[in-house]
Amino acid sequence: MTLRGDLQLVQDLINPGARVLDLGCGDGALLDNLQRHKGVNGYGLDRDPVNINRCLASGVNVVQQDLDHGIGNFLDDSFDMVVMTNTLQAVKNPRTLLREMLRVGEECLVTFPNFGHWQCRLQIFLHGRMPVSAHLPHSWFDTPNIHLCTAQDFEQLCAAEGFRIIQRRMVNQAYRQQRLIALAPNFFSSYCFYRLGRP
Amino acid sequence: MSAQTIQADAIGLVEVHTFQHGGPLVLQNGATLQNFELVYETYGQLNSARDNAILICHALSxxxxxxxxxxxxxxxxxxxxxxxxxxxxxDTNQFFVLSLNNLGGCHGSTGPKTINPETGKAYGPDFPQVVVRDWVTSQAKLADHLGIETFAAVIGGSLGGMQAMQWAIEYPDRVRSCVIIAAAAKLSAQNIAFNEIARQAIVSDQNYLDGRYEEADKIPNRGLMLARMIGHVTYLSDDGMGNKFGREVKSGEFDQDESIEFQVESYLHYQGRAFSKYFDANTYMLMTHALDQFDPARGHAGDLAEALSAAQARFLVLSFSSDWRFSSQRSQEIIDALITARKNVASAVVESEHGHDSFLLPLTRYTTIMKTFLQRVLDEMREGGA
Known part of the structure; x- marks a missing residue:
């Protein structure tokens, strides 16, 4: 199975044999790959019945759980890595959840679309419209994304909370790194990956 | 076409078999049964590798x-x-399904209605108190008898789910997968309370006679009926009852009793009366006590994860949104313990308005989940994985 571009990158950032908790695991593709290729012991949380069936069909350990109700049922330090891909912007309490992720896991890995990307800025600035793009395909009225942020916003939150940024990858719409992005990441990257550690 | 459809997914006629265990069985409470019988049925074919068997564990009644x-x-x-x-x-096209009546039951297996060889009279209330672990041990003897080394799955709802869990703990290498439905790792105080009210309903029936009703040629019908009515209310949800009966006055469909005003009363009377005709009061006492006592974490200082540490099965834990007798939180405790113990586990909360009884119903999402899970178990067996 070929992985969605962002998941391929996430997989590269996870150590073999790690204990992984995947928040909003979707159809379980990431965990399925991690189990097959990296000997990872993983669990995924999702609330969508269709996703849960797909996970069951591929033998992924999926637990039906709504992230908006928190992850308080997981013990401190029970995972090496808590992953949340493309979901941060859709949860009710992103800050609380990030704190929780670093309680449960030694590290966490968060990916999300960068609202500071120049195309987003242009759509608001020039057209006066809410941005729609490859990473933000929804119209304002039916988007699940209620907490969009820019890479800079996110880093400010990390600084305020004392989260340590261990690794950062800023990519374009094809999930590739580019020289331009290095110049002004918050302007040229459309998607970001953050690997965080505790204060 | 509908006749064909019925044909296609119906098992058809089935037979009851009896397993006779010749040797003694020492129970958890120290008592010994010199021998015992279990009645059982099977559906589907046991394959040549004898690895496609599924054990169904039944609930209270x-x-x-x-x-x-x-x-x-x-x-x-x-x-x-x-x-x-x-x-x-x-799916009986793929699996060999084994279903039995538990020890202490009243449907043919050795229980309170069986003649005690020492006295020549029915055991009645003197039948030893069996617990979930005793059931699992006796079920394993039946599996031995049928030449089933490993079950592809052990499945149960409610009290049956507790047996499935106990199987995974007791015989880790004999359970490939374990499906625990609408169950709990132990009963809550509220749940024990409901059982006690039901038991008191039976005990206070003047025909109960400390359980020696059979000798006196009496049956505590009123008590059994009341116990069932209480139980039944807890197996349904407020919404489910509301939708089924509302405040409709009785139609005479269930009951002709003139003192009954509402449809729901009529229904409960009907259910209670039917139950009191086929169920044995001593078995009811025994089964509810077994329910109350189940707590595999007890021997591990209350640590369920520790109790589950020996298990090797892949688990599926299911619960229903409107079930308040065995709520989703109780299932979540099992799931959390399994994750702490690093076991393979999947879970789902199925939306349903039918309360605890949901586990008996052909709800599409529920059956799809179970089918998908069991298919995966089969695939893993064929891949030589798991």
Missing amino acids: GHHHAAGRHHPDDAKPGWWDACIGPGKAI
């Missing part, structure tokens, strides 16, 4: 007759016919 019909004109099929059959969630 269940028995061996889980699917199919004994006679072509039986009004109803077995109690879990909705889920067991060709192409159904527990």
Whole structure:
């Protein structure tokens, strides 16, 4: 199975044999790959019945759980890595959840679309419209994304909370790194990956 | 076409078998049964590798007759016919399904109605108190007898789910997967309280006679009926009852009693009366005590994860949104413990308005989940994985 571009990158950032908790695991593709290729012991949380069936069909350990109700049922330090891909912007309490992720896991890995990307800025600035793009395909009225942020916003939150940024990858719409992005990441990257550690 | 459809997913006629265990069985409370019998049924074919067997564990008032019909004109099929059959969630085209009546039951297995060889009279209230672990031990003897080394799955709802869990703990290498439905790792105080009210309903029936009603040729019908009515209310949800009965006045469909005003009363009377005719009061006492006592974490300082540490099975833990007798939180405790113990586990909360009784119903999402999970178990066996 070929992985969605962002998941391929996430997989590269996870150590073999790690204990992984995947928040909003979707159809379980990431965990399925991690189990097959990296000997990872993983669990995924999702609330969508269709996703849960797909996970069951591929033998992924999926637990039906709504992230908006928190992850308080997981013990401190029970995972090496808590992953949340493309979901941060859709949860009710992103800050609380990030704190929780670093309680449960030694590290966490968060990916999300960068609202500071120049195309987003242009759509608001020039057209006066809410941005729609490859990473933000929804119209304002039916988007699940209620907490969009820019890479800079996110880093400010990390600084305020004392989260340590261990690794950062800023990519374009094809999930590739580019020289331009290095110049002004918050302007040229459309998607970001953050690997965080505790204060 | 509808006749064909019925044909296609119905098991058809099934037979009852009896397993006779010749040797003694020492129970958890120290008592010994010199020998015992279990009645059981099987559906589907055991393959040549003898690895496609599924064990069905029944709940409080269940028995061996889980699917199919004994006679072509039986009004109803077995109690879990909705889920067991060709192409159904527990697919008898692929699996060999084994269903039995537990020790202490009143449907043919050795229990309070059996003659005690020492006295020549029925055991009655003197039948030893069996617990979930005793059931699992006796079920394993039946599996030995049938030449089943490893079950592809052990499945149960409610009290049956507790047996499935105990199987995974007790015989880790004999359980490939374990499906725990609408169950709990131990009963809550509220749950024990409901059992005690039901027991008191039976005890206070003047025909109960400390359980020696059979000797006096009496049956504590009133008590059993009341116990069932209490139980039944807790197996349904407020919304489910509201939708089914509302405040409709009785139609005479269930009951002709003039003192009954509402449809729901009539229904409860009907259910209670029917139950009191086929269920044994001593078995009811015994089964509810077994329910109350189940707590596999007790021997591990209350640590359920520790209790589950020996298990090797892949688990599926299911609960229903409107079930308040065995709520989703109770299932979540099992799931959390399994994750802490690093076991393979998947879970789902199925939306349903039918309360605890949901586990008996052919709800599409529920049956799809079970079918998908069991298919995966089969695939892993064929890949030589798991």
